[in-house]
Amino acid sequence: LEEAKGQIAEGDNVIVSLEKERDFYFSKLRQIEVICQDNEQIGTIDVARVIAILYETEEGFAPPDENEVENGDEIY
DSSP, rough: OOHHHHHHHHHHHHHHHHHHHHHHHHHHHHHHHHHHHHHHHHOOOOOOHHHHHHOOTTTTTTOOHHHHHHHHHHOO
């Protein structure tokens, strides 16, 4: 029974972590969407601003290690 409770708690932690990551990336996407909408009439987008949004980090998030990306390792 204790093992099952531990597995449930671990699953809950994974869910919270995934929801936080989802919200983090959705926020980035939303910021870029607003930039695109604001500049739709002009026809130009500040690429440096978009890149800054893509690469900004938040506490608890770090870019994947290059070796992990090249090897196709999944990160959890």
